[in-house]
Amino acid sequence: MTTPTLAVWKFASCDGCQLSLLDCEDELLEVAGRLRIARFLEATRQVLPGPYDVSLVEGSITTPDDAERIRKIREMSGTLVTIGACATAGGIQALRNHADVTEFASMIYPRPDYLSTLATSTPIAAHVDVDYELHGCPVDRRQLLEVIGALLAGRKPNIPAHSVCFECKQRHNVCVVVAHGTPCLGPVTRAGCGALCPAVGRGCYGCFGPAETPNTAAEAALLIGAGMSADDVHRAYRTFNSAAWEEAGS
Amino acid sequence: MTEPVPYRVTTREAETADTVTIELAGPVLPEFRPGQFAMLTAYGIGEVPISLSGGGSGGRLVHTLRNVGAVTAALYAAGPGEVVGVRGPFGVGWDLASARGHDVVIVAGGIGLAPLRPVVAALLARPADFGRVSVLIGARTPADLLFPADLRRWGRHAQVEVIVDRPADGWAGDVGLVTTLIPRAEVDPAAAVAFVCGPEVMMRFVAEALRRRGIAEPAIGVSLERDMKCGAGWCGHCQLGPLLLCRDGPVVRYDTVEPLLRVREM
């Protein structure tokens, strides 16, 4: 049996999800024994030619060149896994989808005419078929290892799509909504982070995007009841995963 | 009952393009009766409920399974010598006692024939105990027909009728839904019992057709599928209203479940 190959790709993103992979350190050594890392520019300049058994894709599609490149990557990848809010939902940069990108460009760049950019930032799945999605800004390293381990073993990755509340209760966090009155997107947000923010007494920011069937209207009413303005609620849903929340009806 | 008992695959026989029959041997477990199921573990991959298609005692189990997910893919690929974990027997099987002295209609759709195979074997092994036996089988295509050798053998002692959704070249048999075979069943409906297994929608149509034929709902047994995770009533996954199907099923009387199946998203 030949060793399967792994490639890591980057589109419009901050590299934070790739850093999560580097963060796996010890486990990565074990992974490297079972998987040939054929392309991972954050870790090594050495690039082995494709095709690749597994591709991890970070970032969103924001330029015509991106849209072309992701198709080629899809063609040379066996299993394609998108990692992070940018790749799965357009990321923070998808805020432009509701504004005029040429206006932004003219405010920031002295020569905006050098730019070749799309009017929108879109998830990878809007362009090519995606086999698995890992959510979060950034992704959770345990989920990253879980999906790699599952692909190697040929089993279905355990990536739950239920709410953050499941994880909160299972790690015995005190509910910040009920006990503190803190606004929290946990009830409508996809689990996977291990309920990180509520564990330190903060409300969930929804960086994993919507859970499987989020009741965003009911959640919005609760947030407003907890003292947020309608504008703030709108912004809370729009931060990391605006495209996904929009699709979920918020 | 939480730890699977290691069994070894002794034989593996391809049935169709995606279905295989594996025979397992291992330490003796309590006897599996027809219609009961085992939880089969592919180590490191997961566990699935699979009914018996043969064996069931003396440390010999026969399972026929379709490759539809990660766990069944691993079991499908398991060749002789490989270790498979077994838990069981679980659930309530076919009520063969209720068939004693009666005509029996067996209706199977697709892989649904697998858990009914031991029933037919039991009926034909003791012909004096039962009336006429009619086996009605539906499959997607001729290539999806299971156990062709068995069908030929059964045909010598029982009525065996086969129908396919999509015929292939050279298919001279019936084409259509399995319900169309029911009027042809050579049984006395007033004194017949029926055992039905297949997709849930198919079973509902079949039960309705059997009822129209004159077989009473309490005399119809169906085998239902839900996501059995533990097999022992601990995990709650296989609920259908008041029933825990891993414990109270998978075989249930149709008059018990008909009102439950009628409720949307029950």
Added chain:
Amino acid sequence: MPESAGLLDATELPRLFDALRERGYTVVGPTVRDGAIMLAELGSAAELPYGWGVVTGAGRYRLHRRSDTAAFANSAGPQSIKDILHPPRARLWSADRTADGVTTTGPDRPPRYAVIGARPCDLAAMAVLDRVLSAGAYPEPIYTARRDGVFVVAVDCTEPAATCFCTSMGGGPAATGGFDLAMTELADADGHRFVVRAGSPAGAEVLSALCVRAAGPRAESEARAAVAAAADAITRSMPDESLPDLLTGARESPHWADVADRCLTCGNCTMVCPTCFCTTTEDVADLTGEHAERWRRWDSCFDLDFSYVHGGSVRRSGESRYRQWMSHKLGNWQAQFGSSGCVGCGRCIAWCPAGIDITEEAAALSAWRRSERAQPCPP
């Protein structure tokens, strides 16, 4: 069992902790953490929530300072005895490939827990879980092992919450069974003390190691009065009718859609419910595939995946999932396990972020059924 009650001074609680530890128990009890009364392994009796009270409402829970030093005059927090006996995550087994097959190791041997401050609703929940997990053809090993080893110090409820309704589920604020020791807390001008009784030989044996005086008629009657006052203070209730019949008759009620508008399907009610037992499993293996494990974790009927069968989930809509939970809890449980699944602790009401109140929903379904029955027959 002792015929008369004893009196235990609050200053004697450290000795109770010591006595339990000397007998090999890991002591678990309530303590204040992050603005709530949570269950934790307690190093000493000083960690008990002395002087803390709780105010709850639908979707709301707040701690407040009491004027006395009572440690147990607070209603249940988000956790229950379920968290200890039926933990959120547990390894069912691990397996290693060997030359001649597979060697399997079962679940870890659990510590023996002593649970201090279990409430009568916890005891009722434990009786329900016993029927679900230990009484069937196959006793569930993790629960059963923990349950067999547990030592329960119950405390009668003297301060029910606004969300409580145990009295309408056949329970009440008094511990009536299922404990090794039961105490009624008194904290007044006569001092901070407990009227205590043993419920098992193990309880009597522990009691014999403590400095216990005879309670005397006055303390006993004060204790009875405190528990009776608690029963009177409970305001919420379930409709006074057969709940299984109500839920069966309400399967097609339009009220489920009304609940679904408010329900977040977040699963909090099931996580805090002391009887919700549903679990799922996850199989993992090391990268070599030589070592495999199966883990079990709490699951919930509010998860879409919970009702997955080949081809999709059976219960996709929020209304069908809420209906499943409530119908199971109040109705189908009876057919499955011979009792209701609800003990009236009110946790699902307090810890629902949306403040959905199972007693109000039951009342609404009951009203709908009455109005349906009142409909004139169509011509």
